[in-house]
Amino acid sequence: MSTHITEPVFPRSIRAMAEHEEAEPRFLGGHALCAGCGIPMVVRTVLNSIDGPVVVVNATGCLEVATTRYPETAWNVPWLHVAFENAAAVMSGIEAADRALRRRGGAYTVESPTFVVFGGDGGTYDIGLQSLSGALDRGHRFLYVCYDNQAYMNTGIQRSGATPMGSRTATTPVGQAHSGSPRGRKDLTAIVAAHQIPYAAQASAVDFADLSRKVRRAVQMGGSAFLNVLTPCPLGWGFTAREGIAVVREAVETGLWPLYEVIEGRYRLTYEPDPRQSVDRFLATQTRFRHLGPDEKAAIQDTVDRDWHRLMDRVEADRRFFDRDDILTDQSFRGRQVGGSPL
Numbered sequence: 368m369s370t371h372i373t374e375p376v377f378p379r380s381i382r383a384m385a386e387h388e389e390a391e392p393r394f395l396g397g398h399a400l401c402a403g404c405g406i407p408m409v410v411r412t413v414l415n416s417i418d419g420p421v422v423v424v425n426a427t428g429c430l431e432v433a434t435t436r437y438p439e440t441a442w443n444v445p446w447l448h449v450a451f452e453n454a455a456a457v458m459s460g461i462e463a464a465d466r467a468l469r470r471r472g473g474a475y476t477v478e479s480p481t482f483v484v485f486g487g488d489g490g491t492y493d494i495g496l497q498s499l500s501g502a503l504d505r506g507h508r509f510l511y512v513c514y515d516n517q518a519y520m521n522t523g524i525q526r527s528g529a530t531p532m533g534s535r536t537a538t539t540p541v542g543q544a545h546s547g548s549p550r551g552r553k554d555l556t557a558i559v560a561a562h563q564i565p566y567a568a569q570a571s572a573v574d575f576a577d578l579s580r581k582v583r584r585a586v587q588m589g590g591s592a593f594l595n596v597l598t599p600c601p602l603g604w605g606f607t608a609r610e611g612i613a614v615v616r617e618a619v620e621t622g623l624w625p626l627y628e629v630i631e632g633r634y635r636l637t638y639e640p641d642p643r644q645s646v647d648r649f650l651a652t653q654t655r656f657r658h659l660g661p662d663e664k665a666a667i668q669d670t671v672d673r674d675w676h677r678l679m680d681r682v683e684a685d686r687r688f689f690d691r692d693d694i695l696t697d698q699s700f701r702g703r704q705v706g707g708s709p710l
């Protein structure tokens with residue numbers, strides 16, 4: 368299979384990740400996430416790609432539950448557990464307080480942190496969407512990372528707004544009357560991009576360099592930023608722990624999960640499958656799709672094709688903007704600092 372990487376290299380990206388991990392890991396082992404869970408890959412890649420201090424807000428979900436079993440914690444950075452509904456609202460307050468204290472001067476002279484929210488798909492697509500929308504609209508300076516494992520996993524695999532069509536979950540069972548989730552996911556990345564924030568992107572837990580570059584760009588833009596990261600869950604998807612990387616690669620290679628970014632409203636692909644594979648290859652890797660027949664698979668393929676072509680139309684329309692040599696350099700992003708919320 369040939370592939371076409373559309374991405375210029377950020378030389379600092381991989382080196383920065385290694386340096387952080389060597390020096391003082393921000394997220395430690397010993398947590399209770401399942402073997403093969405993709406969440407730790409996301410958290411480590413995100414936190415290790417950021418220079419300087421970090422403050423983390425974490426909505427409820429597998430990540431929070433499994434990393435903070437009293438009296439232990441896997442977090443080596445300031446960390447707050449909040450409810451689903453208010454993760455982005457809490458971070459708005461923290462970011463605004465940092466800005467207000469800095470404006471006041473006096474004894475508050477600490478280096479301004481990078482503010483990072485981690486939320487699952489249930490907490491982001493569904494329960495916390497209103498507070499996320501409000502925070503993006505106000506323009507707070509923070510990076511929201513949705514680790515999207517496509518269902519409410521921590522409570523026993525219930526369907527969320529991110530669950531793909533046909534997927535078997537506890538609330539979309541398979542039997543005579545039902546054949547898994549009757550509808551596909553809502554396009555949260557597009558919903559977020561419609562807020563006209565400086566940076567939004569789709570990434571995967573297993574494409575480390577791509578994810579790391581996106582984190583650095585998101586942070587350097589200096590305003591509200593959002594990453595939707597496809598994150599494998601062996602328990603909920605039905606594959607063995609060692610297969611996670613291959614499973615997510617199939618999602619990317621089939622176009623079911625395109626890797627792209629939206630920079631100041633302009634769309635660009637960061638990885639182009641060539642040729643794009645049949646969605647069967649992704650469906651065949653997991654037991655949650657095992658019940659699907661040819662007609663159901665064809666309907667899923669139609670949906671993936673339709674969404675892919677819509678995305679490509681947007682990418683094509685914005686291609687000339689990104690053809691400029693200076694637009695995607697590390698320096699260019701640093702120069703675009705837009706600051707915190709004007710409100």
Ligand SMILES: Cc1ncc(C[n+]2csc(CCOP(=O)(O)OP(=O)(O)O)c2C)c(N)n1
Binds near residue numbers: 429487516519520521
């Ligand atoms: C308001 C509210 N509703 C329901 C719950 C129960 N609950 C705890 S974890 C969880 C699943 C969260 O799903 P998601 O955000 O996708 O994260 P994941 O478990 O998949 O990591 C739910 C529903 C809760 N804690 N708070």
Ligand code: SF4
Binds near residue numbers: 404406601
């Ligand atoms: S249930 Fe899934 S998301 Fe939760 S810890 Fe296990 S593998 Fe990770």
Ligand SMILES: [Mg+2]
Binds near residue numbers: 487488489515517519
């Ligand atoms: Mg989830």
